[in-house]
Amino acid sequence: MSDQLSAYMGVDIGSISTKAVVLDPSNQILAQDYLWTEGNPIQAVKRLILSIEQQLPPDVKILSVGTTGSARELIGTILGASIIKNEITAHAVGTLASHPDVHTIFEIGGQDSKIIILDHSVVTDYAMNTLCAAGTGSFLSSQARRLNIPVEEFGQYALRSTNPTKIAGRCTVFAESDLVHKAQMGYPTEDIIAGLCHSIVLNYLNNVGKGKHIVPPIVFQGGVSKNVGVVKAFEHITHHEIIVDPLGHLMGAIGVAILARKQKQQQLFDFQIKDIDFRTVGVECGGCPNDCEVVCVLRKEQFLDGWGNRCPTGLVNAQKQLTNTVICGD
Amino acid sequence: MNTRRVCFPLMGSYPVAEKVLGHLIGDEVIMPPPITKRTLEIGAKYSPEAVCVPFKYMLGNFIEAIEDGANTLVQVGGGCRLACYAELQRAILRNLGYEVDFVTVGNGNGIGQIIRFIKKTYPKLSYLHICYEIYRAYEKARAIDEIEDFVRKNIGFETNLGSFERLHRHFLIDLDRAQTIRTIREVNRDYSTNFRLLDVQKPEKPLRVGFVGEFFVVLEPFSNFFIEKQLALYGVEMHRPLTVTSTVRNITFHDRYLRQQLALADPYLHHPLGAEGTENIAHAVQYAKQGFDGLIHVKPFGCMPEINAMPVLHRVAEDFHFPILYFSFDSLTSETGIKTRLEAFYDMLMMRKSDHE
Numbered sequence: 001m002s003d004q005l006s007a008y009m010g011v012d013i014g015s016i017s018t019k020a021v022v023l024d025p026s027n028q029i030l031a032q033d034y035l036w037t038e039g040n041p042i043q044a045v046k047r048l049i050l051s052i053e054q055q056l057p058p059d060v061k062i063l064s065v066g067t068t069g070s071a072r073e074l075i076g077t078i079l080g081a082s083i084i085k086n087e088i089t090a091h092a093v094g095t096l097a098s099h100p101d102v103h104t105i106f107e108i109g110g111q112d113s114k115i116i117i118l119d120h121s122v123v124t125d126y127a128m129n130t131l132c133a134a135g136t137g138s139f140l141s142s143q144a145r146r147l148n149i150p151v152e153e154f155g156q157y158a159l160r161s162t163n164p165t166k167i168a169g170r171c172t173v174f175a176e177s178d179l180v181h182k183a184q185m186g187y188p189t190e191d192i193i194a195g196l197c198h199s200i201v202l203n204y205l206n207n208v209g210k211g212k213h214i215v216p217p218i219v220f221q222g223g224v225s226k227n228v229g230v231v232k233a234f235e236h237i238t239h240h241e242i243i244v245d246p247l248g249h250l251m252g253a254i255g256v257a258i259l260a261r262k263q264k265q266q267q268l269f270d271f272q273i274k275d276i277d278f279r280t281v282g283v284e285c286g287g288c289p290n291d292c293e294v295v296c297v298l299r300k301e302q303f304l305d306g307w308g309n310r311c312p313t314g315l316v317n318a319q320k321q322l323t324n325t326v327i328c329g330d
Numbered sequence: 331m332n333t334r335r336v337c338f339p340l341m342g343s344y345p346v347a348e349k350v351l352g353h354l355i356g357d358e359v360i361m362p363p364p365i366t367k368r369t370l371e372i373g374a375k376y377s378p379e380a381v382c383v384p385f386k387y388m389l390g391n392f393i394e395a396i397e398d399g400a401n402t403l404v405q406v407g408g409g410c411r412l413a414c415y416a417e418l419q420r421a422i423l424r425n426l427g428y429e430v431d432f433v434t435v436g437n438g439n440g441i442g443q444i445i446r447f448i449k450k451t452y453p454k455l456s457y458l459h460i461c462y463e464i465y466r467a468y469e470k471a472r473a474i475d476e477i478e479d480f481v482r483k484n485i486g487f488e489t490n491l492g493s494f495e496r497l498h499r500h501f502l503i504d505l506d507r508a509q510t511i512r513t514i515r516e517v518n519r520d521y522s523t524n525f526r527l528l529d530v531q532k533p534e535k536p537l538r539v540g541f542v543g544e545f546f547v548v549l550e551p552f553s554n555f556f557i558e559k560q561l562a563l564y565g566v567e568m569h570r571p572l573t574v575t576s577t578v579r580n581i582t583f584h585d586r587y588l589r590q591q592l593a594l595a596d597p598y599l600h601h602p603l604g605a606e607g608t609e610n611i612a613h614a615v616q617y618a619k620q621g622f623d624g625l626i627h628v629k630p631f632g633c634m635p636e637i638n639a640m641p642v643l644h645r646v647a648e649d650f651h652f653p654i655l656y657f658s659f660d661s662l663t664s665e666t667g668i669k670t671r672l673e674a675f676y677d678m679l680m681m682r683k684s685d686h687e
Contacts, residue, residue, distance in 0.1 A: 070666065088674035122685040123678040125653060128671060211644040289366040310556075 005030075005060045009052070009269060010257025011045065011079065012090065012250075013037065013071035016110030016137065016223065018044040019253040020052055022062060027097050027258065031055035034249055041071040042078065042278050049274040062269035066090075066260030068252050070111075077297050077305045078278050082265040085256050092116050092123045094255025095219055098245060103215040106234065106242075108204065108224035110137040115208050117215075127208050137223045139172050143179065143196060147189060151227075154193055158229025161194035168199065175199055197229035201237050216240040221248035276300060283318040285309060294318035333357045334431075337400035339388040340365055341549045343478065344574055346506045347470035352404070354463040355433065355452055360400040362391050365552040369394055374661040376422055382411060382630035383660050384546035387553055389419055392430075396423075402431040408545075410605045410635050441582045468578060469511055473518035475573040477501055480525050482570060486562040487536070489529040497524060532567075537679050540617040541570040542610040543628035544636050547659055548572050554628050554659060555668050561626070564676045569622070571613045572606060580609070598642050605635035611642050618650035623679045625652065631660040653678065 007030055012019040014037065022031040033051045037044045066083040067076040068090035076084035095105050096118070105116040113136050117125040129136070144151035158164075165187050168174040175196070182192050205214075220242045224230055226249070234242045247254070279298045283306075284291045292314045296306040306318050336356030338348045345361055352359035363369070365387060373390025392403050403423075405416035416434040423430055433451065435444055441464065448460050477498070485494040501521045508514045539561060547553045548570065562568045580587045588602050594612035602608045614625055627643060629636035640656065647654045655675045657668065 086670045086673045086677070088670070089677040120685065122681045123674075124651065124682060125647075126674060126678065128667075211648070213648075288364075289368040291367060 006063050007060045008257045008261040009062050009065045010253040010255065010260060011065065011067045011075060012252035012256065013041045013045065013067065013069040013075050014109060015070055018048055019250050020048045021250050021253045021257055022052060022056060023254065023257045023261065025261065030060060032250060041075055045075050046274040049271060053271045063266045064260040064263070065269055066256035068256040073307060074280065074297065079273065080267060082267060083256065083260050083263050085259055087252055088114060088116060088126050090252045090255035090259065092118065092255065093258050094251035096121050097254060097258060099217065099219050099243065102217050102219050104218040106218060106220040107222040108136055109222040112136060113204055113208050115212055117212055125212060127212065129208050140224065140227070155228035157190050158194040158197045159232060161190040163191055164194035164198055165191045167195040194229060197227065197233040200230060201233040205237065214238055217243060219243045219245060221245065221251050223249065283321050285314045285317045287313045287317050332401065334402050335360050335400050336402045336404060337362055337392065337395035338404040340391050341546065342551060343474050343502055344471060346502055347467045347474060350463055350467040350470060354460065355448065356402055360395050360398050363394045363398060365391065365550065370661055376426065380632065382632050383553065384630055385415055386661055387550065388415065389422065392419065392423065396428050396430060402433060404433045404435060406435050408605060440584060441578065466511060466514065469514045470505060471574040473505055473514060475575045476518060477521055477525065480522065482558065482562060482568040484530050484532065486565045486567065487530040487532040489531055493528050497528065537566045537683060538622045539566050539568055540613060540622055540625045541568055542572060542613050542625065544630055544633050545572065545606055547628045547630055555665055557626065557668065557672055560672055561676065566676065598646060603635050603638045607635035607639040610639050614643055614646050618646055618652040623683060624675065625654045627654055628657045628659065631658045
């Protein structure tokens with residue numbers, strides 16, 4: 001492999017968007033892409049692999065692959081990933097690569113939000129939103145639709161406001177009824193949007209950031225970080241400078257690519273994967289009343305892997321069901 | 331009189347011990363069927379929506395046991411909403427048309443009260459017999475707690491995958507067969523030797539994590555998505571102070587125990603929080619002082635005593651730089667979310683540890 005360039009790929013498959021990067025051993029980005037998941041992670045990853053292949057010089061060999069994000073297990077199985085990591089670790093590792101002194105990471109994505117606290121490059125605390133998606137990207141885009149403004153322009157509107165109106169935080173339902181009320185009272189759209197950005201930040205700091213020591217440098221990432229209105233509101237409320245990395249949306253993928261490089265197992269990645277037919281089927285085990293739904297991935301209609309079972313019998317039964325016999329669990 | 335077929339709520343491995351008491355008050359014991367998704371589904375269907383999740387599990391359990399032939403159900407009381415469980419479940423089951431007897435044992439006022447209650451309800455039993463049977467049940471619970479404590483601390487380091495679980499299954503079968511105090515103790519002794527003979531590869535300073543929270547979700551692994559085992563299998567020594575044995579001791583020497591726990595929780599607590607809140611804080615403070623790597627706190631969604639404990643735990647975490655991971659369970663929680671948080675917690679503890687060394 002002497003005359004070939006070794007590289008490592010990280011793929012971050014989120015609910016809304018799918019990201020991939022290819023790094024060389026010194027963490028320089030050789031290829032990257034970002035596209036919408038559109039509810040079909042397998043298809044999204046195939047498109048992503050095609051785009052990555054076209055960007056890479058022919059002498060680059062991908063030695064290992066890592067996956068993260070909510071579809072990490074599925075895509076990890078399909079890509080033959082050597083490492084499958086949770087988003088929190090991946091984001092922390094990725095951010096540390098470009099901001100080694102970072103203390104606080106804010107992350108607001110499509111469906112979730114999290115905060116990661118670091119001390120001397122070590123994650124010391126983290127939190128993730130639990131039951132509620134209030135104040136995440138999906139709430140912002142639904143409100144943008146209500147106001148008939150493209151969500152990409154939301155931030156610019158907020159910046160033009162001189163007198164942000166108060167919008168209730170806490171809960172999407174409260175915020176929405178407050179927003180409708182203020183709009184009907186005749187407040188300018190700019191002020192309402194600025195108020196909304198404000199309330200999202202308050203909601204985030206009160207729920208996810210509750211009890212955490214927020215110390216600069218602060219890096220803000222995830223889709224919502226592209227909204228300057230929210231960035232401004234964060235700066236206003238925390239009284240600290242907020243760093244938004246231009247590669248912020250790729251941090252998870254970068255992190256897991258670094259982790260893929262650091263682990264020992266190497267397996268040459270084959271771009272042919274994008275032409276192979278993959279399919280997932282949910283199979284109910286039927287071995288006991290638990291009826292675990294085992295999600296099976298089929299590669300060219302052959303069983304590749306499955307998960308979702310609470311006992312080993314689940315996998316056996318799922319495989320058997322694809323050939324029609326069931327045994328009982330213990 | 332009809333045959334009395336007794337069933338009781340399921341928690342962890344304890345049915346083996348509860349069975350002894352079942353035989354005391356009934357002719358037959360119906361072992362509660364293992365908790366499955368169906369248990370939770372029917373439990374949640376007939377429960378008030380906002381009630382805490384142990385209620386839903388227990389109700390589902392009872393309905394499944396009635397389907398298996400149970401006609402006498404045993405429920406306990408306690409220092410929180412648990413005190414209303416029995417009455418509410420009795421009413422719900424009656425409205426559903428099930429003809430069952432409900433035996434509500436105690437409300438956390440000590441063993442003496444439970445003995446008097448059984449004597450009053452079943453006057454034909456002698457005090458001596460009642461005490462002996464309770465002692466036998468206690469010895470079984472103690473065997474379970476002692477063996478499982480060892481399992482918790484070592485299963486993450488086993489060399490032959492599955493060796494601990496296999497032996498644990500045999501242990502429960504043998505414990506179930508053991509009848510006299512002497513044989514129960516023998517089983518306890520034999521298995522604690524056998525478990526120590528299993529091959530483990532344990533680092534000198536493994537990660538140590540405490541596991542505290544509300545009684546039911548701590549003790550019944552299905553209800554907490556088996557997080558104790560999951561975390562242990564990453565290679566963590568798990569410590570769990572809350573067991574049936576500890577609870578029996580707690581209700582027997584209640585006042586002294588509470589004073590003790592308050593002293594251990596000093597200076598974070600001056601008044602008891604109810605249910606397990608006080609001791610959870612005491613344990614958190616102790617674990618933090620002993621240099622544990624982290625703590626997991628679990629509760630059912632809406633559990634008042636534990637909600638009261640949480641702000642205090644935040645404070646302990648801050649003062650000792652002691653990571654605490656909180657989980658709240660209800661009838662609907664995706665497993666993926668729990669796995670993500672647990673895995674991230676483990677990664678964080680590893681990073682912290684290697685940084686310290």
